[in-house]
Ligand SMILES: Nc1ncnc2c1ncn2[C@@H]1O[C@H](COP(=O)(O)OP(=O)(O)O)[C@@H](O)[C@H]1O
């Protein structure tokens with residue numbers, strides 16, 4: 001493993017400015033500015049189609065940006081993409097190892113492609129097979145494995161050359177919760193060893209585990225920071241509403257000025273309001289007119305609230321435009 | 323270009339191939355089936371073909387000749403007419419497949435050792451043509467010993483001449499087998515390579531590969547070389563079967579045959595790569611393969627004689643690798659020519675390989691857009 005260059009230690013592993021990608025008339029990524037610090041797990045949170053994969057592909061040099069500048073590990077992308085390829089690992093959203101090769105054959109192939117000398121390659125493949133729990137599956141065809149096993153194999157393949165920077169595109173989408181937990185253990189082991197990880201997800205609980213996250217919505221970066229920072233910024237804007245008839249109450253609340261979203265959670269309603277204390281009072285008034293026992297109390301914001309709040313602005317704009 | 327990476331790609335390709343039963347079966351079955359079907363279609367011992375007879379001499383010797391022909395069982399009498407013209411009309415109508423015409427001056431011709439009879443054949447059906455050539459071996463003097471030489475090495479130019487209509491070039495298995503090597507290689511090599519690359523794009527493997535330090539050249543060459551080996555196996559198969567089943571001669575050097583095969587294989591692999599840079603799905607690459615395959619079959623001189631084609635078709639044919647290969651392989655196998663005598667064809671194939679391969683590699687982007 002190479003020692004990180006000073007600018008990487010201080011500054012970031014990735015820096016992008018005004019990054020845009022258009023496919024015909026569709027703007028998949030829209031002027032994204034990004035700073036990913038080294039040795040962190042950095043999360044890309046966004047719904048399907050928000051531009052996560054497109055951004056990652058541009059950062060690896062697989063897609064040419066329509067606009068903007070990218071610097072990854074001190075290299076200009078896409079100009080120096082060839083050099084970059086020896087220093088990054090990329091796990092595609094779709095399983096992209098060879099289904100008709102065995103676990104061992106897949107790893108041997110990747111080791112050779114990354115120029116590991118024969119002796120070192122064998123040792124490294126053995127090491128990964130042990131570490132990623134494939135000892136009794138070495139000869140199993142990759143295509144016959146479960147979602148969790150495939151994803152573990154894909155990660156092993158992506159780190160075979162000990163890259164400084166790992167791009168993981170929705171790595172846990174086809175995986176059960178237990179495998180997901182194990183997978184994240186592996187990610188933190190990697191960052192402990194000095195690897196920077198950029199991981200995309202549409203799952204809140206995964207985003208919660210990241211050191212920092214960026215929220216993407218319709219190609220725009222609508223928020224970034226640590227999960228705690230982002231949640232703290234919403235303090236006082238999340239309410240829990242109890243009512244006899246939550247569905248009826250939801251209809252009443254939805255129209256009230258300053259209310260961004262209302263979601264039913266069991267028998268209660270979780271309400272996100274704009275930065276404006278009066279909204280809570282207006283909700284209370286509206287409800288008590290029909291239901292004396294209705295109660296409104298503040299709760300701690302979570303990432304879902306952060307996400308809704310960050311994307312609400314754009315959603316309203318699009319509604320206006322339509 | 324690093325040998326280690328090139329080797330890794332080739333090894334991977336071979337390992338995948340080993341598990342791909344369908345492709346493995348195709349590698350062997352395509353040549354065997356084509357050879358057997360084509361070969362026997364030409365050489366098939368047809369029996370009971372409807373024959374028209376115009377015996378204008380009507381002497382005892384001419385009648386004996388006709389009886390001898392009928393005795394072979396290849397033809398049976400279906401029509402007796404007065405003139406060769408009537409035979410040709412019957413042929414055109416499809417009423418008969420073979421016409422036997424014996425001119426009025428049969429006896430003088432026989433005495434003078436000239437051609438004594440004509441067999442008119444519907445040459446559009448090559449198996450009939452083959453059968454008719456057999457009739458032509460009928461000894462004119464029935465008392466003479468039967469010294470029939472094997473059909474393929476004796477051109478039908480004895481006392482009985484065969485005239486094929488609608489197919490001026492007489493083809494036999496001898497002529498077909500060398501060409502068949504070219505046809506089989508053209509079909510399978512283009513298809514295998516174009517599919518091998520497009521399949522990786524379809525399955526998503528390509529995104530993994532282009533994100534690694536692998537270069538375009540390593541990827542493309544590593545992918546096609548195993549197929550070159552397969553092409554040589556197919557060539558060997560066709561040669562062995564051709565010699566064994568049809569006594570096809572190899573008059574030139576075997577090395578020359580293989581050099582010609584390697585050139586055609588590389589040309590077709592390059593073409594397959596070129597297709598793969600364009601095609602988005604395996605289905606598309608099949609379509610493109612067929613699109614290129616048809617002109618190869620029709621224009622190369624395999625089906626229609628080259629000299630009889632219009633100028634523009636000839637120019638087009640000069641661009642096709644199969645055209646040059648056919649000239650080479652027929653030269654080497656049938657006429658015993660050396661490669662150095664046919665350097666123009668060799669050069670044409672090399673030029674094709676260099677240009678197409680270069681274009682394919684430069685068109686292949688390590689990008690998704
Ligand atoms: N190659 C492409 N051509 C055209 N449109 C594309 C292409 N790749 C992605 N898109 C579009 O760009 C948008 C963002 O896609 P993507 O980056 O895959 O989103 P995500 O990974 O967040 O689900 C989507 O609307 C998608 O349809």
Ligand SMILES: [Mg+2]
Pocket residue numbers: 049052053054093169170
């Ligand atoms: Mg995606």
